[in-house]
Structure formats: C-alpha cells, structure tokens
Amino acid sequence: MPSETQLKSHGGPARPLSAVGATAFRGAIRVPGDKSISHRALIFGALATGETRITGMLEGEDVLNTAKAMAAMGAAVERDGRDWVVRGRGTGGLVQPDGDLDFGNSGTGVRLVMGAIAGHPIAARCVGDVSLSSRPMRRVLGPLSEMGLLTEPADAARLPMTLKGSDRLVPMTYTLPVASAQVKSAILIAGLMTRGATTVIEPEPTRDHTERMLSYFGAEIDVGDTAEGRCIVLNGPAELTGRPVHVPSDPSSTAFPVAAALLVPGSDLTVQGVLANPTRTGLYTTLREMGADLTMENVREEGGEPIADVHVRASSLKGVTVPPERAPSMIDEYPMLAVIAAFADGTTRMEGLGELRVKETDRLAATADGLSANGVDVSIDGDALVVRGNGGAARGGGTVATHLDHRIAMAFLVMGLASERPVTVNDATPIATSFPEFEDLMTGLGAQFSPCEARA
Ligand code: S3P
Numbered sequence: 001m002p003s004e005t006q007l008k009s010h011g012g013p014a015r016p017l018s019a020v021g022a023t024a025f026r027g028a029i030r031v032p033g034d035k036s037i038s039h040r041a042l043i044f045g046a047l048a049t050g051e052t053r054i055t056g057m058l059e060g061e062d063v064l065n066t067a068k069a070m071a072a073m074g075a076a077v078e079r080d081g082r083d084w085v086v087r088g089r090g091t092g093g094l095v096q097p098d099g100d101l102d103f104g105n106s107g108t109g110v111r112l113v114m115g116a117i118a119g120h121p122i123a124a125r126c127v128g129d130v131s132l133s134s135r136p137m138r139r140v141l142g143p144l145s146e147m148g149l150l151t152e153p154a155d156a157a158r159l160p161m162t163l164k165g166s167d168r169l170v171p172m173t174y175t176l177p178v179a180s181a182q183v184k185s186a187i188l189i190a191g192l193m194t195r196g197a198t199t200v201i202e203p204e205p206t207r208d209h210t211e212r213m214l215s216y217f218g219a220e221i222d223v224g225d226t227a228e229g230r231c232i233v234l235n236g237p238a239e240l241t242g243r244p245v246h247v248p249s250d251p252s253s254t255a256f257p258v259a260a261a262l263l264v265p266g267s268d269l270t271v272q273g274v275l276a277n278p279t280r281t282g283l284y285t286t287l288r289e290m291g292a293d294l295t296m297e298n299v300r301e302e303g304g305e306p307i308a309d310v311h312v313r314a315s316s317l318k319g320v321t322v323p324p325e326r327a328p329s330m331i332d333e334y335p336m337l338a339v340i341a342a343f344a345d346g347t348t349r350m351e352g353l354g355e356l357r358v359k360e361t362d363r364l365a366a367t368a369d370g371l372s373a374n375g376v377d378v379s380i381d382g383d384a385l386v387v388r389g390n391g392g393a394a395r396g397g398g399t400v401a402t403h404l405d406h407r408i409a410m411a412f413l414v415m416g417l418a419s420e421r422p423v424t425v426n427d428a429t430p431i432a433t434s435f436p437e438f439e440d441l442m443t444g445l446g447a448q449f450s451p452c453e454a455r456a
Pocket of ligand 1: 035036037108179180181182183185206207331332355
C-alpha cells in the first residue's frame with residue numbers, strides 16, 4: 001500500500017507564481033509518464049491476476065489517487081525502486097473499501113474506476129475536490145446503470161456519491177453521444193465482468209489506450225470500422241493477466257516545454273520517448289501546419305504504443321483553422337495552443353471545443369479570460385475559440401485564475417516566459433496533479449519563475 005506522503009492530495013493555500021522570462025531552451029529532456037496510460041496500468045493491474053510491473057509511471061496526484069483507490073479495494077500496490085508493482089485480485093475480485101475513495105482532481109481516475117466498481121458486489125463512496133465535484137458524471141453513470149450499477153442518491157449526477165456494483169452486470173451496446181475516452185473506457189472496464197459482448201461505438205475516434213492495454217493483458221477485444229464509427233467489442237467475462245507496462249512520456253505534458261521552445265528565440269529542444277499514438281498527437285500536426293519547425297524523430301514502438309522524440313526549434317508561426325474532428329486527439333492541448341496562437345501572425349480558429357467546458361474547469365472560458373487579461377484579442381464563437389495573434393510577443397502583464405486546473409496554470413506560465421511582461425497565475429498548486437516536475441524541469445531549461453502575491 002503506498003504511503004500517505006506518496007499519495008497526498010493537493011489542498012491548502014493557493015500558491016501564486018509568475019513567469020518572468022526565459023533564456024533559449026536547448027538540449028534533450030524527458031517528461032514524466034503518460035497520465036492516461038498510468039491510470040489504466042494501475043486499474044488493469046488490479047483487475048488482473050499476477051504481477052503488473054509499471055516502469056515510468058506518472059507520480060502525479062491524479063494517478064496516485066487511483067493507486068490508492070485500487071489498494072483500498074484489495075490490490076497490492078507498491079513502489080519498488082523506480083517502478084510500481086501491482087498484484088491484482090483478478091476480474092470480479094475487488095473488495096469493499098473501508099473508507100471513501102478520494103479521487104482528488106481526476107475525472108479520468110473516478111470515471112474509469114466507476115466501471116471497475118460496477119462489476120463487483122461492493123459499495124464505494126467516491127469523493128473529489130471542488131473541481132471534480134462539479135463535473136458531470138451522468139455520461140458514465142447512464143450507461144453503467146443500464147448495465148446494473150446503482151448509485152446513492154439514485155439520481156446522482158456529481159460527486160460525492162455511493163456506487164453499488166453487482167456481480168450480475170449485463171453487457172450492452174452503446175454509441176457514445178460525446179467523444180469521450182473516459183466514457184468508452186468505463187463501459188469496457190465494466191464489460192470485463194459481464195457475460196457476453198459489450199460493444200461501444202464511437203462516431204469520432206478517441207484515445208485508444210484502453211483497447212490496446214486490455215488486449216495486451218489478454219482480454220478478447222475486437223476493433224473495427226463501421227458506418228456509424230469505430231466499433232469496439234469486448235467479450236466477457238474476461239480474464240486479465242498481469243504484464244509489464246512501460247509508460248512513455250506524456251504528449252500532453254510535452255506540449256509545455258515544446259511550446260516554450262517554439263516561442264523563446266534561439267531554442268532547439270528534443271523531448272525524448274514521447275507517446276506518438278495518433279489519437280494523441282493532434283497538437284503536433286497543428287503546430288506543423290502553423291509553420292513550426294517540429295519533427296517526430298526516431299519513431300519506434302514500445303509496449304504496444306508508438307513513441308518518438310519530438311524535436312522543435314523556435315519558429316515564426318501563422319494562424320490556422322483547427323477542424324472540429326481533430327479535437328479528440330488534442331483535447332487537453334487547447335489552452336496551450338491558444339497561448340501559442342497569441343504569438344502567431346493572424347487568426348487561429350479552434351473549432352468543436354464544447355467538451356472543454358466540462359474539464360477541470362470551463363477551459364474555454366478560463367483560456368479566453370486568461371488571454372484577455374494579458375492583452376490578447378480573443379473571442380468565443382459558439383464552441384469555437386478565436387485568437388488573433390500579433391505575430392510577435394504577446395503583451396502579458398496579467399494575472400490568470402487557474403480554477404484548480406493544471407493545464408491552465410502551465411499554459412499561462414509558458415506564456416509569461418515569452419511575453420513582453422510577466423504573467424502571473426493565482427495558484428500553481430494544481431500542476432502537481434499531472435506534472436509535479438514542471439517548475440524544476442522548465443527552470444533547468446532556462447525558465448525564470450518567481451513566487452509573488454497575486455493581484456486577483
Ligand atoms: C482521458 C480522456 C480525456 C482527457 C483526459 C484523459 C483518458 O477526457 O481530457 O485528460 O485518459 O481517457 P474525455 O475522454 O472525457 O474527453
């Protein structure tokens with residue numbers, strides 16, 4: 001069982017931080033492991049028999065909360081040197097937790113674990129921080145309750161709530177009404193504990209780590225294309241066997257040093273071993289369209305996932321239109337892209353961003369507010385974000401409210417590295433949910449941060 005200090009949830013006072021400038025970002029770095037893959041390795045390890053050794057797992061608060069939840073439901077989860085080792089209970093083997101399961105800030109953690117709880121005859125109360133407690137859960141609870149999950153209160157839509165699973169779950173066929181890998185994954189995970197075929201159809205492809213890893217752990221899972229979209233069929237009950245998992249660097253965390261290197265003159269940076277799964281690389285496609293000197297080098301495969309080294313040099317950028325169908329492959333990267341767009345020449349229009357409204361905060365509003373506070377010409381047009389760049393350094397000088405959102409915090413700190421005046425975020429603590437090394441890593445590359453009193 002991981003120790004309390006390893007698993008501490010962030011809380012306490014806000015920590016304002018300013019980004020005041022940077023020297024050129026040069027050299028080769030690695031960023032921490034992919035958050036999506038880390039969550040899944042812990043959950044599938046706990047549902048497998050035998051040992052799952054996880055190398056390169058992200059030790060951010062979100063993932064550590066998932067580790068703690070799986071340990072509370074009977075899996076043995078331990079740090080072993082730099083690896084994490086999970087000894088699982090087998091599908092159907094999770095036990096009733098003694099206390100609340102606290103998922104902190106993590107929508108992925110709680111929604112995927114809901115799928116696991118659903119297939120066990122246990123009751124578990126799930127809680128989270130203020131941000132997570134305001135996020136919609138019906139998108140997952142709707143289909144899971146059709147399979148047999150009960151909640152208390154019966155019509156629960158947000159945390160906290162108690163989930164009452166069952167060992168008599170029925171499989172279902174479900175077409176995703178929103179492009180969400182979390183919803184897809186929760187249903188497939190519940191399907192592991194049913195008798196028969198659980199089918200998920202996704203009209204727009206979303207990240208496919210669940211399908212890849214479940215197949216790697218031995219589940220019978222078929223993926224095909226149909227007229228309605230990608231169709232994933234899982235045959236239950238499934239037996240999973242623990243396997244070693246190597247977690248590649250997170251392309252969403254990579255976005256921050258890459259953006260800094262693009263914007264800070266003279267930079268030439270390589271981020272090594274980055275997950276290059278095409279369901280995750282929309283930002284990199286977009287940056288190349290904007291004229292970025294960015295290449296994916298040394299493309300190879302490790303542990304069933306493509307990885308590459310991302311090589312980027314400071315570049316002059318131009319505005320582009322980012323089509324809505326690209327949104328799922330870069331859904332977490334829009335705050336960073338919007339900041340980059342402020343430095344580009346011309347207008348960048350990012351379309352199909354409705355899902356940003358239900359992330360750790362309303363990211364569409366938080367991004368637009370942060371840009372305006374720093375003198376950028378920005379507007380929201382329906383579910384599109386429109387940024388009119390000035391082809392040079394953004395003005396900066398503003399204070400940005402992060403609303404417990406790690407990516408808002410990091411995106412605007414990157415802005416301050418290249419803007420005319422410093423940019424302040426009112427609270428940098430959420431960064432620890434996904435990228436605890438962010439400040440040290442960026443400082444080592446040439447970023448200058450300064451603690452300060454936020455004005456707003
Ligand atoms: C994730 C899926 C995405 C993403 C989140 C991680 C996952 O959410 O925003 O950070 O690991 O499945 P949605 O699937 O709800 O879009």
